[in-house]
Amino acid sequence: MATATLTIDLDAICANWRALDRLTGPATQTAAVLKADAYGLGAPRVARALAQAGARRFFVALAEEGAALRQALGPGPQISVLSGHMAGDTDMIADLDLTPMLNSLDQITRHLEALPGHAFGIQLDSGMNRLGMEAGEWEAVAGLVLEAGPVLLMSHLACADEPGAAMNATQLAAFHAMTDGTGVPRSLAATGGILLGADYHFDLTRPGIGLYGGLPFADALPVARLSLPVIQTREVAAGESVGYGCTWVAEIPSTVATVAAGYADGLHRTLSNNARLWSGDTPCPLVGRVSMDLITVDITHLHEAPASLDILCPSQGVDDLAARAGTIGYEVLTGLGPRYTRRYTGGRA
Ligand SMILES: *Cc1c(COP(=O)(O)O)cnc(C)c1O
Secondary structure (H helix, E strand, O other): OOOOOOEEHHHHHHHHHHHHHOOOOOOOOOOOOOOHHHHHHOHHHHHHHHHHHHHOEEOOOHHHHHHHHHHHOOOEEEEEEEOOOOOOHHHHHHHHOEEEEEHHHHHHHHHHHOOOOOOEEEEEEEOOOOEEEEHHHHHHHHHHHHHHOOOOOOOOOOOOOOOHHHHHHHHHHHHHHHHHOOOEEEEEEHHHHOOOOHHHHHOOOOHHHHOOOOOOOOOOOEEEEEEEEEEEEEEEOOOOOOOHHOOEEEOOOOEEEEOOOOOOOOOOOHOOOEEEEEOEEEEEEEEOOOOOOOOEEEOOOOOHHHHHHHEEEEOOOOHHHHHHHOOOHHHHOOOOOOOOOOEEEEOOO
8 A cells, every 4th residue: 555644643632732721720721723624634533532631612714614523523512613604604603503703894794693692702803914803893893792792702813933022912912902891701822822921821722733743832742643655665876866857866876765645745845855754763865856646765774675754753743844844834734635544543532
């Protein structure tokens, strides 16, 4: 079988959730963000494991993701939709008991008219200028909206992964100004915000990347291992080239392994001649260009050809690989793609 295996450690995800939960006081609840199929790792299994670990509130980007999550979790846990209440979402929101985070006056009107009495939250823009109502808009409708009983007032930080950024305090002040005295539960912090300290915690935190082993949660346990099967090995004479564009030329007689994954599987083409794969503890340089379905690796220094090589492992986490690809851990994880066999360890589900 030439399918690569993505092994996901559910116990590590739950341990990361508990560790982030411990960073906030007992009055602050910790939710879990499972948008984009739990950052590419598989929302149904991740959700069930986290629910067993004690998570009761989940966030997704889209109503469709919320619907899939409800199938996995069953009734009970709160599932919030960050894109709010879009035209066409009403039946899903009602039937699957989703909680939209309403972003605009349009959405508020749509929700209160279509589903009066159905739970909702409000997303406020504290300076990121992406989602949520601006201070002026909110001021105009706050009285009316608060009477309808939102379950949450939330906002999102633009620079939470930079503790020194002045923007954090600016957004914190803006969020206070929009929400103080409302008596409604509040949420401002994702993973980065949790690490900024107690001023940012409010009533609910919304970590995503930290659960999955990514920065800025430097203490996270690694979650994902990606093993690529070796399809073929060959001897390459000194002076011969490997791969598209002949970008790597053997300086000495070399052994090259061809492994089964490429840029169609989220292994960015920018990793060409610029990453390592691992045989146990031994690094092996990626040589030549990453192609759509294949990568070539110099294994000259190994005693025998391995059955597989790891590109994500404890020696090379998602942020290490991201740095080599010129991107961030979030993009590496969410880009992993559908062709891997996802294997789960730990968890009771
Ligand atoms: C993605 C997202 C989160 C989770 O962010 P992380 O940095 O992955 O912890 C929380 N809240 C909102 C609004 C988001 O879009």
